Amino acid sequence: MGAALVLNATYEPLCVVPLRRAVVLVLAEKAVIVETTDDVMHSERLNLPVPTVVRLSRFVRVPYRREVPLTRRAVLERDAHACVYCGGRADTIDHVRPRSRGGLHVWTNVVAACARCNHRKGDRLLAEIGWHLRVPPVQPPPTVAVVMGWTVREPSWAQYLSHAGSGATAVAPAV
Numbered sequence: 001m002g003a004a005l006v007l008n009a010t011y012e013p014l015c016v017v018p019l020r021r022a023v024v025l026v027l028a029e030k031a032v033i034v035e036t037t038d039d040v041m042h043s044e045r046l047n048l049p050v051p052t053v054v055r056l057s058r059f060v061r062v063p064y065r066r067e068v069p070l071t072r073r074a075v076l077e078r079d080a081h082a083c084v085y086c087g088g089r090a091d092t093i094d095h096v097r098p099r100s101r102g103g104l105h106v107w108t109n110v111v112a113a114c115a116r117c118n119h120r121k122g123d124r125l126l127a128e129i130g131w132h133l134r135v136p137p138v139q140p141p142p143t144v145a146v147v148m149g150w151t152v153r154e155p156s157w158a159q160y161l162s163h164a165g166s167g168a169t170a171v172a173p174a175v
Contacts, residue, residue, distance in 0.1 A: 003022075004018075008055070014056070019050065035051070037052055067107075075110050082112065083112060084135055086116075091114060092113055094121060101123065101125065106139075108138065
């Protein structure tokens with residue numbers, strides 16, 4: 001079974017739920033289908049397109065965290081599992097300014113790196129070895145935390161998620 005993105009009534013991403021839960025929300029008229037796949041679910045009296053995105057009928061106030069927790073998995077997801085130094089497959093995280101040199105363990109100082117680049121860099125600064133970051137590290141907005149890692153699996157969700165700025169601003173689809 002797949003999953004569906006749940007949007008608030010204002011098209012703000014809330015969470016990812018199993019397909020079964022999304023269908024129950026639609027059948028209970030607590031949500032409406034925004035996007036579907038080409039597949040159809042059948043019951044004795046009903047044919048329902050398989051939803052990939054549903055929007056709640058009523059606005060739900062949700063207390064969000066002020067920031068996304070800084071974890072190894074979250075850093076790898078943010079950087080799409082690509083090394084920021086060579087572009088290869090990342091399997092570790094690296095502090096751009098090493099902690100031994102006063103670097104902090106914060107989103108803007110931690111990047112995804114492959115083991116080879118991480119070892120070669122060691123505790124040196126980028127300027128000392130002549131390296132440059134492919135993409136500067138940024139802190140993801142809080143609403144991205146609920147769907148982090150899912151955009152690769154469901155590219156249709158990208159229009160509802162914003163990875164830039166301090167908060168997610170979803171865009172309502174044109175009718």
